[in-house]
Amino acid sequence: MQILGSIPELSHLPSPVFLAIGVFDGVHLGHQAVISTSAKHARAVNGTPVVVT
Structure with a gap:
């Protein structure tokens, strides 16, 4: 797991990137x-799963 501090940091992740975006408060x-x-x-196409909360 990596913790990124900004959206531009996503460009350094291996493509394709699969985003799950939400308010994951629990x-x-x-x-x-x-x-x-x-x-x-993401796994099916050797992509990178990412959660944005």
Whole structure:
């Protein structure tokens, strides 16, 4: 896991980047589904999953 401080830092990540964007104030079942789906799609194409909160 990496913690990035700004959007421009995303350009340094391996492409394609799959973003899960939301207010993840607590990772309940709905949030887990969004994040895991994004990660699954990223893995399928050797991409990078990213969560923006």
